[in-house]
Amino acid sequence: MLAMRIEKLAISTASQSGRSRMHPLCVVLAACALLSVSAALLPFPGQAQANPASTAIRVTLLGTGNPRPAMSRFGPSILMEAGGQKLLFDCGRGATQRLYQLNLPFNDADTLFLTHLHSDHTVGIPDLWLTGWVMGRKVPLRVWGPAGTKDMMSHLQQAYAFDVHIRRDVDEQLPAAGAQIQAHEVEQGEVYEESGVKVTAFLVDHGLVKPAYGYRVDFGGHSVTLSGDTRASENLIRFAQGTDVLIHEVLDLEAYREADKIYTPEQINKVIAHHTSAEQAGAVFARVKPRLAVYSHFVPLDAPNVLAETRKHYSGPVEVGEDLMSIEIGSEIQVHRPAR
Numbered sequence: 454m455l456a457m458r459i460e461k462l463a464i465s466t467a468s469q470s471g472r473s474r475m476h477p478l479c480v481v482l483a484a485c486a487l488l489s490v491s492a493a494l495l496p497f498p499g500q501a502q503a504n505p506a507s508t509a510i511r512v513t514l515l516g517t518g519n520p521r522p523a524m525s526r527f528g529p530s531i532l533m534e535a536g537g538q539k540l541l542f543d544c545g546r547g548a549t550q551r552l553y554q555l556n557l558p559f560n561d562a563d564t565l566f567l568t569h570l571h572s573d574h575t576v577g578i579p580d581l582w583l584t585g586w587v588m589g590r591k592v593p594l595r596v597w598g599p600a601g602t603k604d605m606m607s608h609l610q611q612a613y614a615f616d617v618h619i620r621r622d623v624d625e626q627l628p629a630a631g632a633q634i635q636a637h638e639v640e641q642g643e644v645y646e647e648s649g650v651k652v653t654a655f656l657v658d659h660g661l662v663k664p665a666y667g668y669r670v671d672f673g674g675h676s677v678t679l680s681g682d683t684r685a686s687e688n689l690i691r692f693a694q695g696t697d698v699l700i701h702e703v704l705d706l707e708a709y710r711e712a713d714k715i716y717t718p719e720q721i722n723k724v725i726a727h728h729t730s731a732e733q734a735g736a737v738f739a740r741v742k743p744r745l746a747v748y749s750h751f752v753p754l755d756a757p758n759v760l761a762e763t764r765k766h767y768s769g770p771v772e773v774g775e776d777l778m779s780i781e782i783g784s785e786i787q788v789h790r791p792a793r
């Protein structure tokens with residue numbers, strides 16, 4: 454009960470932070486109190502205490518970053534737990550380390566959905582596949598993704614044929630099924646249904662990167678919708694109607710223009726054109742009206758203006774995501790930030 458009460462405070466604190474109703478010092482003190490109590494209550498960073506009676510879906514942000522290989526935000530990846538199942542969405546750099554950090558049994562990490570095939574969303578796949586096998590997965594890795602996913606998976610198997618042969622047939626003789634990848638290519642619509650957990654893919658607009666999908670997960674009368682990488686998308690607004698939690702990518706325009714020292718101005722404009730600015734995301738949230746909006750996949754990694762920009766159009770609850778933040782969705786929505 455204590456955790457629930459405190460996390461409700463966390464939502465209202467975050468939702469007001471763009472409106473300056475609370476003195477900044479109070480916000481800092483409240484945040485410190487929250488983090489210290491979280492540290493005492495939670496078994497390990499970011500892992501919410503189990504509350505199966507009221508929680509339909511639990512989301513853990515494994516990586517909230519972008520291609521930049523920083524320690525502060527790992528590559529894009531989100532874990533969803535519902536109905537005893539564990540579903541992964543995207544597998545950026547560090548996803549496997551995050552699962553290990555959560556003590557998640559690797560035999561359970563066998564179901565992966567890809568939003569699109571950009572490298573920052575997929576470079577963690579060989580790690581999840583092979584390290585997951587070495588760490589105890591006895592069943593195939595199942596991967597759903599856009600056209601091109603089957604080719605990518607078959608080429609990965611070719612690339613790692615030596616390691617698979619040695620570990621499966623010669624040396625440790627690990628279970629053969631764990632070395633397999635089962636790839637499925639999705640189109641818009643329902644792509645997965647097991648024991649009441651339903652996953653629906655919908656097209657988003659990631660510029661020239663086609664196809665690119667978002668996903669909606671429904672279970673127990675609750676739902677979470679993920680944007681994947683997209684600019685502001687009418688189709689996302691349509692598919693996200695009535696969702697409890699909308700997790701959206703975001704680009705901080707001002708910070709990105711200052712931070713990118715590598716791309717040319719033309720390349721920078723292309724990046725801006727196929728992502729969603731915080732102001733645009735605020736307009737999306739205002740039309741979807743989720744119980745909670747959450748930002749993940751930050752461009753750039755340090756994006757200080759997103760809440761103020763969001764507030765131009767949206768006054769509802771919004772959280773700036775961080776790696777290992779978890780969200781429990783049921784009759785209440787609880788947000789747990791990792792202890793520092």
Ligand SMILES: [Zn+2]
Nearest residue numbers: 569571659682
């Ligand atoms: Zn992308």
Ligand SMILES: [Zn+2]
Nearest residue numbers: 571573574682
């Ligand atoms: Zn991306």
